[in-house]
Amino acid sequence: xxxxxxxxxxxxxxxxxxxxxxxxxxxxxxxxxxxxxxxxxxxxxxxxxxxxxxxxxxxxxxxxxxxxxxxxxxxxxxxxxxxxxxxxxxxxxxxxxxxxxxxxxxxxxx
Numbered sequence: 001x002x003x004x005x006x007x008x009x010x011x012x013x014x015x016x017x018x019x020x021x022x023x024x025x026x027x028x029x030x031x032x033x034x035x036x037x038x039x040x041x042x043x044x045x046x047x048x049x050x051x052x053x054x055x056x057x058x059x060x061x062x063x064x065x066x067x068x069x070x071x072x073x074x075x076x077x078x079x080x081x082x083x084x085x086x087x088x089x090x091x092x093x094x095x096x097x098x099x100x101x102x103x104x105x106x107x108x109x110x
Contacts, residue, residue, distance in 0.1 A: 011094040013037035021079065021104065023072065029053050035066070035085070047072060055083060063088045064095075070102055079104030 019033015019041070027047040034040055041057045053070045070081035081102045089095035 012096045012098045021072075023047060029072075031055070035059075041066065053081075055081075060087055063090060068102075 013036035015036040017033060017035040019031055022030045024030075028044065029047050030042075030044045032040075032042045039059055041059070043055060043057055045053055045055070047053050051072045053072060055070050056065070056067045058065055064085075064087035066083050066085045068081055068083035070079060070083075072079055079102065083100045083102055085096075085098045085100055087093075087095045087097075
C-alpha cells in the first residue's frame with residue numbers, strides 16, 4: 001500500500017508511506033506498514049463482501065488518527081481509497097490534517 005501526500009494544512013510529512021496487506025481465505029485483512037513520518041501502523045479487520053475495508057489506527061499516543069475506507073478488487077487498481085491522517089498540535093510540535101489517496105497492487109504468493 002502506498003499512501004500519497006494529499007491536500008491539507010499544517011506540516012504534512014513529505015515522504016510516502018508503505019506497507020503490506022494480506023487477505024486470508026475467510027476475509028480477514030491484516031496490514032503492517034510505516035507512514036510518511038516514520039510512524040509504524042498495523043491493523044486487522046474483516047473485508048466486506050463488496051471488497052471494502054474499514055481502516056482505523058489511533059496514532060501519537062491518542063493525539064492523532066488515520067482512518068477511512070479502502071477497496072480491494074481484482075481490477076488493475078487492486079487497492080484504492082482515501083484516508084484522513086490527522087495529528088493534533090502539541091506544545092512543542094505542529095499538527096496537520098491531510099486527505100491521502102491510497103494505491104496498491106496485488107502480489108499473489110503461490
